[in-house]
Amino acid sequence: MCYVTVHNMSFIEFLFILLILYYFVYVLLWIILDCNVALWYKSRFGNSISTMRGQVVWITGASSGIGRALAISLARHGVRLVLSARRLEQLEQVQTECLAAARGLLAQKDVLILQMDMLQLDKHQAHLYTVLNHFERLDVLVNNAGRSQRANWVDIDIQVDRDLFELDVFAVVHLSRLVVRYFLEQNGGRGHIAATSSIAGFSPVPFSATYCAAKHALNAYFTSLKLEQRKLDVTIFAPGPIATDFLMEAFTGNKGEKVGDSTANQKRLTAERCGELFAVAIANKMDLTWCGLVMPMFTEPIDL
Structure with missing residues (x-):
């Protein structure tokens, strides 16, 4: 009886060590890579973006x-x-x-310009x-339109809350419902259906409530959409800090004000790399992915 107990404890301890090693390796890869492990794997061994050639x-x-x-x-891969x-x-x-970038894979008619204001729901x-x-x-x-925000929690005018939700949430949901019905x-x-979310959408950060x-x-x-419509592919793409001009149009705590700042020259993941990873996530129909350099995520406010 004692032998069996010792044997079982040793096996449990072995499993525990394997679990610790797994999480150690996962965290190490998270620090080294510029995206989550699954997305990195798909970028190397998953479906090529070229599999979407001809899609709209x-x-x-x-x-x-x-x-x-x-x-x-x-x-670049012939996607219309x-x-x-x-x-x-x-x-x-x-x-x-x-x-x-298409180098002959696309004609001008394959890249349609459609000027629109997301807030004009009608x-x-x-x-x-x-x-x-x-x-x-x-x-x-791909629901990518939206604005960020910088303000102290206690200083935010309620109209700013409403305006940001109108653009970043309700306009996105309205357009998506029409497309889902189609x-x-x-x-x-x-x-x-794909959407640009943010690391801040999973782990809140200060000054961007x-x-x-x-x-x-x-x-x-x-x-919720994915749970209801099983045949539908839904991709949530969550970048961390990205080197863009995103803060130029960002809300403050006061209605009508803009931050008017840029992070394009800061040490962050480039927009080009982010776009490439987003394309990989879409081509592989991944449910949830994130990207970004680790240090900026811990030291700076999140932009996207």
């Missing part, structure tokens, strides 16, 4: 930052694109960059019709 991907907030970088990454944002001139520049259906009339299909909607009616429920809350809400909306 609609990217909101495509005029700069992660949206622009994602568009170029997809164009719908580029949406408010700023027409910037969209035209991104279109030119996408066609150059125009979302018309924008969807424009996409479908042009391409006769839509395979992936998938249900035309594709038997098959389709792909409304932004953190909005991303938490967005995560809950899309996780």
